[in-house]
Amino acid sequence: MNVGGGRSVSRQLISLNVGKPITVEYKGKELETGIYKQSVQGNVFLGNELFDGDGQADLVHHGGPDKAVCVYPYEHYPYWETQLGKPLDYAAFGENLTVTGMLETDVCIGDIFQVGEAVLQVSQPRYPCFKLSQKHGASDLPAQVLKTGFSGFYFRVLQTGYISGTSAIHKHESHPAQVKVVEILRLLASARTDRDQDTLQRMMELDVLASVVKEKFQRWLDEAPLNG
Structure with a gap:
């Protein structure tokens, strides 16, 4: 990107x-x-x-x-x-x-x-x-x-x-x-195989991140094992 x-x-x-x-x-x-x-x-x-x-x-x-x-x-x-x-x-x-x-x-x-x-x-x-x-x-x-x-x-x-x-x-x-804003954009645009569990979990701890984005990241975490 x-x-x-x-x-x-x-x-x-x-x-x-x-x-x-x-x-x-x-x-x-x-x-x-x-x-x-x-x-x-x-x-x-x-x-x-x-x-x-x-x-x-x-x-x-x-x-x-x-x-x-x-x-x-x-x-x-x-x-x-x-x-x-x-x-x-x-x-x-x-x-x-x-x-x-x-x-x-x-x-x-x-x-x-x-x-x-x-x-x-x-x-x-x-x-x-x-x-x-x-x-x-x-x-x-x-x-x-x-x-x-x-x-x-x-x-x-x-x-x-x-x-x-x-x-x-x-x-x-x-x-x-x-x-950075672009870090969240990269995650939202990432292919499933590129999603890192540790990074997603870190973003879930960001309380100021919009709820709809956090809900998406949580769904990804709940799915089959990702790269970690």
Whole structure:
């Protein structure tokens, strides 16, 4: 997995993006999706699970307390513009916050940041789904995201409040476990024969990791013996 993505720069919010689900066509069928977000100006209130004016269509795989805010590093945009052969607007990956200085190789699960009035904690990587393919017309885009490690990540909300596109980002706390976002992504993308029991068990002890990810890791641990 390539986990480069350019030199990390100063931590900054580039764009705040929200949008309600819309219906589009995908492979000859109607598809409801919340990936088509738009950059917005002014203050927007962030509640415990989402921004005012935002929404998700698939509440099984998107949204909820551990996926309240989707974040994507702007440093990856030039790479994807080259791969996709087109310029990309903010929120190209359906993210709420387009940022700089917060790469998946630097940010750790459990790190706490303040953005505007809100206090947020990193909960898990963003795992790519087929709706990226629908939006950008590249059928292998989710696989490309996994291969590069350019996934983005999610915040849970520790303190609600207003955020604007010009809000500063301040780091409040680094989690002592120092588990990078990309480490969890690698595990989620790993083949069954590559899963290490000791590593999975260590991640199960990470109390700040999103519950849905821990449930998946626990299922893997409960399966037939893995490499250890």
